[in-house]
Amino acid sequence: MSQNVQGTRSYFLWVFLGIVTGGMVIYNLLNFLDLDEHNTRYANKENTPSTDSQAWLMVLLCILIPGIGGLIALYIKYSKLHDHLAVYQGAPNIPDGLAIVLISIFLSWLTLGIITIYYEWKWQHVFNEHNRWHARQETPGIR
Numbered sequence: 001m002s003q004n005v006q007g008t009r010s011y012f013l014w015v016f017l018g019i020v021t022g023g024m025v026i027y028n029l030l031n032f033l034d035l036d037e038h039n040t041r042y043a044n045k046e047n048t049p050s051t052d053s054q055a056w057l058m059v060l061l062c063i064l065i066p067g068i069g070g071l072i073a074l075y076i077k078y079s080k081l082h083d084h085l086a087v088y089q090g091a092p093n094i095p096d097g098l099a100i101v102l103i104s105i106f107l108s109w110l111t112l113g114i115i116t117i118y119y120e121w122k123w124q125h126v127f128n129e130h131n132r133w134h135a136r137q138e139t140p141g142i143r
């Protein structure tokens with residue numbers, strides 16, 4: 001079995017991992033850019049809690065301080081959206097920044113990362129719903 005020989009690696013596994021992790025980095029950058037745009041488009045005008053995440057600063061943080069920088073970015077990603085959604089009565093919400101950091105540190109490994117994947121899905125889900133809600137407010141009658 002060639003894969004068990006010391007010093008050998010599966011090239012295709014690493015290419016796959018590269019695509020997966022690279023894809024998640026880009027996806028998270030888009031999340032931050034979406035938050036910044038949401039701030040300009042809605043939060044600023046409606047005087048609701050800011051969703052400005054300083055997207056490129058978050059990217060720099062993740063590159064310059066691996067690990068801790070990622071946790072700070074995670075904190076910002078969740079707390080910005082959480083605090084913004086909290087003023088809209090009845091809007092489904094996500095855990096706040098501190099809760100998601102604690103979940104990531106203490107629970108993620110216990111659940112093989114499934115709980116993190118679940119909250120990442122939920123983050124996007126409630127943000128999508130919220131954006132649709134804003135769109136409906138702007139153009140009444142259109143769903």
Ligand SMILES: [Zn+2]
Pocket residue numbers: 038042043084130134
């Ligand atoms: Zn909003």
